[in-house]
Amino acid sequence: MSLSARQSRLHLELGDAGFSVLGLSGKEELNRPFAFDVSVLADSFAALLDCLGAPVSLFMTAPDGYERRLNGILTEARVETDLADGRSIVCLSVASRLALLQLRTDSRLILSETLPAIVRQTLCRNGIDENALRLELARQYPVRPSTLQAQENDLDFLLRLTGRQGMFIWTDAADDHEILHIADTTNRCPMLARELLTYTPNAGMETDKGPGKVGMLGIIDRAEMVPARHWVHDVHENAPEHPILSGRASDQANAPARDAAGTSAVNFGSGLANEEEAKHEAVIRAQRSNCIRQTLSIRTHAADLRAGAIIRLDTSGYSCTLGGDYLIVSVEHTARQYGGLGLTGQADSPYTNTAVLVRRETPWRPEIKPVGELPLIFSARIESRDELAQLDSAGRYNYRQYPDSNSAAHAEASASVRRLQPYASPSETLPAGWHLPLHDANEVLISCLNNDPDRPMLVGTLANPARRSVVTEENAHQNRLLTAGGNDLTMDDWRDKSAISLCTFNGHNMLHLNADVLGHRVNLVSSQGQMECYAKKTMATHSGDTLTETVSNNRLQQIENRHGTTTNKKEVHHQANTDGDISAAEHIQMESGQNTELTAGQDMRLDITESTRIQVREQDALIHIDSGSLTVQAEQAITIEGDGKGEIVFEQNGGGFRMAPNGDITLYGDEISLSADAINFYGPISKEVTAPDAVPATGVAEVLTAKAISDLASEQPSDAITILLEDFYGNELDGHFQKLKGRPWRFLSDMGDERTGVIKDHVIQISGVHINRCFQFGIKDIKLNIGED
Structure with missing residues (x-):
């Protein structure tokens, strides 16, 4: 370091080099990185270019010996003037390391972290040593489900978060490094080493007795109207039916009389989760109004004044009401000492600063920064762990935004967010809605509710070349x-x-x-399975033209009550390729206005358990058999009865009998035979017997002599006789014929051979019997018809 620099009240150290300060201007303020432009005399500008980002220390010494040191970094170097001796006047920009955060812009989503943790992580990722951080917080801060940094630089992001909670930042120096303080109460701000600063208009003047007393050269008292009350209002997504509302009055103890008592400021949509958060934000906003309602500006030569410190003022020479302890909010520094270092042509001015103060008892709060200019909508993609959509119990999704520096695992890059839907349920007790689930890698659009980055929501999905639109x-x-x-x-x-x-x-x-x-x-x-049609009440099917049903297998209809089929104009046709079956648990009634026809290609069988009645009401009844016989068989009586209005005729091939209406019976035919064990006639009998032809004369024939006598062929024993049992229609021992089983039978030939047995099936084998022409076969209690075969 040169001797001139050592003797100067203002000097700068950059690495191992020291520079005399020709002039400076700069400002430091709570919640802002300090920034100074310092003019120095340099031998080589080129050597300074390699020092960008290097640590810098700026020393300022007050006339009364109090010294101020600022540790920062070199952010810019530029030549102001080249001197004739080869040296240059160079302007060096010195700033707090906090300014590094302005050089990093990001889009990221931070999950499940407290605000202090986010502050610490954001500062450290910009090269600020964790040992240089002092978090002096009085409150406990809960875990935030998600925090979005959307196209903001890290400094704006940090100040936006901390300002909402009333936190503020100031810097201090310790040896050769910068200390960053983050606090949420002014009680953590330190007192200056200087015990008292007095209002002395001529302070700082040099005398022959040494440096003069440093004091306040000027005071400006400033007052401003502010809203009398602050309200915060929000609606939380989990309980939209319960609005969140809280208000806080500004402190009226020291308010000017001109403040309007009825004014209020309402802030809506701050992303509040509950009533407690609303109360806290209302207090913060009211305290911010108090900070700007009344401020005090002082001008001094006291180089040790710094933002974030407490200074005690003696203003008795100006106003007795302004004295007391004040928090230094900001300090602006200026100085020019070109002439003192042998350079002419510049108007010199002594080191002077202007500080803005608020009373110590007024809780200082920074300005609540509005959200920066966010994209109205930005891109993201849905993330799920499997093929199905991954939703939580409220139907919310996880996503990963583009771009995103978040390294979280798949499907864990965001908190669950809601999705804009065309329709949702109007009430909790009436579930309704319209939701088409989004799947993994779906491209979506994200927007922020009330422009709050911490309240993202899905507003739509996009088609892309990988996922084509279904309409093109x-x-x-x-x-x-x-x-x-x-x-x-x-x-x-x-x-x-x-x-x-x-x-x-x-x-x-x-x-x-x-x-x-x-x-x-x-x-x-x-086309692949079943179909079911169900109606709780009436089901109607109407066809203006043909109705066709095609069934590849069975068709079953089960009807609880009545079933009816009606045609208005033409016939009803039922057709089966094999059998047709009509059955009823009770009655079957078939009725036609004209003819009723039953046609069978082969046999027609009526099997009736009880009575059968056929009644022809007006005209004739005809049973016609083209070929074959008609058999009427009854286990008991067969009765044919007329009502006396016409004849009953049984006739075949010219023979038969007639029953006249009066009851007379006439037998007629070429030959009539009556055969019985006994025939009895009762009543008057009239008979006419025709004489037979004359018997011819008889004579004696010659006696024949037999050469030999052999058995007749019919008298020879038969090998076997097979008797086949079948009903009248040719059915062999079918279901209704089972009653024959177990009944005894008896066989008797005309040669006297007799056999007996019990019916086991429809075939009876009889062997070792002699038959001449015929035999008798009987079954107990059953009448038989013996065929000629």
């Missing part, structure tokens, strides 16, 4: 909703061919409403 130039006539699972709702606005289609993956289940002008139609299809 190829199908611009469609309005389409297609989900990740392949469920598709398409509303087609093609002229004269409008249609609506709703289908599942690959169209396996589909509803198609086609309004084609050439033919409207509706299709409901389940």
Whole structure:
């Protein structure tokens, strides 16, 4: 360091070099990095260019010996004047390390951290040693779910967060490094080493007895109108039905009479979570008004004044009411001493500063910075851990914004955020809404509610080349909703061919409403599984033309009560490829206005458990058999009865009998035989017997002599006889014929051979019997018809 620099009241040290200060101007203020422009005399400007960012110490000494040291960094160097001797007057910009935060702009989302932790981390990532930090906080600060820095430099980000909580920052020097203090109460601000600063208009003047007394050269008392009350109002997303509202009156103890008592300032949408936060912010805003309502400005030569310190004033020479302890809010420094260092042509001025003060008992709060100019909407992507959308219990998402320096794990880069939806439930007890889930890597747009970066919300999603829009130039006539699972709702606005289609993956289940002008139609299809139609009450199906049903397997209808099929004009046709079955637990009634026809290609069988009645009300009844026989069989009586209005006739091939209406019976035929063990006639009998032809004369024939006598073929024993049991219709021992099983049977041939047994099935084998022409076969209690075969 040169001798001139050592003797100067203002000098600067940059590394190992010392410089005489020709002049300086600068300002230090609470919550701002100090900045000074210092003019020095340098031998080489080029050597200074390599010192950008290097530590700098600026020393200022008051006439009364109190010294001030500022430790900062060199941020800029520029040549002001080149001197004839080869030296240069160089302007060096010296600033607090806090200014480094202005050089770093970022977009990041910080999760689950307290405000002090965010402050410490932000300062340290800009090269500020953690040992140089002093967090002097009186309050406890909760964990913040998420904190967004959106295109802000780190300093604006930090001041925005701390200002909302009433925190403020000042700097101090310790040896060769800078100390940063962060506090939330003025009680943590230190007193200056100088015990008292007195109002002395001529302070600082040099005398022959030594330096003069340093005091206040001038005082300016300033007052300003402020709102009488501050309100904060917000709505929290978890309880929108309960507004958050709190107010705080400005301190009226020292308020000027001209303050309007009815004025108020209302701040809405501060991102408050509860009533306590609202009360705290209302207090902070009211205290900020108190800080600017009344301030005191002083001009001095006291170089040791610094922002963030407490100074005691004696203003008795100016005003008895202004004395007391004050917090130094800001200090502006100026000095020019070119002439003192042998340089002419510059107007010199002694070191002077102007300080702005507020009373110590007034809690000082910084200006609450508004949110910087944020992008109205910025890009992000949804993150999920699997194929399904990852939502929390409130339907909120995790996302990662672009760009983002956050290194958090996948799906953990943000707190859960809400999504803007076309419709939501009007009340907690009435669940309703419209939500199409967003999946991993969906590109989305993020906006901030009330322009608060800490209240992000999803406002929409975007298509991109990796995730094409479902509507493009190829199908611009469609309005389409297609989900990740392949469920598709398409509303087609093609002229004269409008249609609506709703289908599942690959169209396996589909509803198609086609309004084609050439033919409207509706299709409901389940191509892979079942379909069920259900109506709690009436279900109606109407067809203006043909109704066709095609069933590939069975068709079953189960009806609780009545079932009816009615045609208004033509016939009803039921057709089966094999059997047709009509059954009823009670009655079956078939009725026609004209003819009723039953046609069978083969047999027709009526199996009736109880009675059968056929009644012809007006005309005739006809049973006609083209080929074959008619058999009427009854286990008991068979009765044929007329009502006396016509004959009953049984006739075949010219023979038969007639029953006249009066009851007379006539038997007629070429030959009539009556055969019985006994025939009895009762009543008058009239008979006519025709004489037979004459018997010819008889004679004696010659006796024949037998050569030999052999058995007749019919008298030879038969190997076996097979008797097949079947009913009248040729059915072998079917279901209704099972009653024959176990019944005894008896066989008797005309040669006298007899056999007996019990029926086991429909075939009876009999062997070792002699038959000439015929045999008798009987089953107990059963009448049989013995065939000729």
